Amino acid sequence: MITHHLNDKLLMAYSAGSLPEAFNLVVATHISICDECRARLASFDAIGGALLDQDDSAEMGAQSLSTVMARIKTAGPVAKEKPQTRDAVLPAPLVAAIGGGLDKVQWRAVGGGVRQAILKTSDKATARLLHIPGGVAVPDHGHQGLELTLVLQGAFRDEDGRFGRGDIEIASEEVEHTPVAEPGMDCICLAATDAPLKFRSILPRLAQPFLRI
Amino acid sequence: MVQEKRPFWAVMAGLNSVSRKTTAATSDTDWGDMLRRVAQTQDSEAFAALFAHFGPRVKGYLMKSGADAASAEECAQDVMVTVWRKADQFNPARASAATWIFTIARNRRIDMLRRDKRPEPEDLPWGPEAEPDQEDAMALQQESEQLAAALQELPEAQRSMIERAYFNDLSHSEIADATGLPLGTIKSRIRLALERLRHSLN
């Protein structure tokens, strides 16, 4: 049961198409497993539809329709879309971003038993997978900018409560939190941020450039 | 059939007489039904009506998003080609015609302006094979109209914030939380349709 959802700002910006790629990936992954937010997104898309349907339009060229009809007539059959794949932990948008399932993730140790894998996105924001052994604290960090953390396996707790599979934590500048993975199953999260994290402990400040976070 | 090599006014006149014969292109036009006709019988009259209504709107949307007239024209044409080719994927229980065309135009705009990639959520297995529920489709249509009316009645500042969010790329942090729009009804409708779908899959 998902209890921590996307907020309206993120849904509207995703619907409008104005989020950095890393955030788009988190939003698409959450919606893949959350019907509540899938339905909310549809209502934000409906705003886009209503705006499009307003009268302030721009006249099309005189030959526009005939050009389009000619293209339709000569176009080949619609290409079959590649079937989407997912695995037990990773929804389809993540499998596509990684180029495979959980076994294809290139983990790197970042200290304290925590491993991470940076995903390739545009440089406006960074997306990475985090693997946190059960019972282990994620290095204490404060934020600039916005950080989204989506749980894919296991669970963590912090000042804001418990976050299990599908739950998303939205942390803005003011928040300083210390997530701890619940004992038991290792916790796997997708995290995205548009600013470098400032680690307070465990990881020395010097290490930051090498971590690319 | 399509009027070719005729002056613009003649094409438009042709379109108007076509739409009067079939369905008058008024605000009451059932665009979803037009899409169904394109999908099922490759009905070029229905498509011409869709084109006359949505083509200029898609072009206007692209220009407000920062495209120059020439590339907006070209991309609007691309969008309308996609509307024809993917008409069978339109599901009236899931979105209004305007909403569905908006999503196509938005994706084309992201490509055109080389904006950040926008991965789609995992697909649900409801495509053409899942027969859309007529009642859901009608209710969704009504609720979409109510939403459009509510959008018109918003205070100017709020309305302009929403327009800028969709056209001019306000960043997520610049978007205000409250939209003042009745989104709940549409959300509940989609939720209901989702629950039916999940139920039918089990």
Ligand SMILES: [Zn+2]
């Ligand atoms: Zn959600």
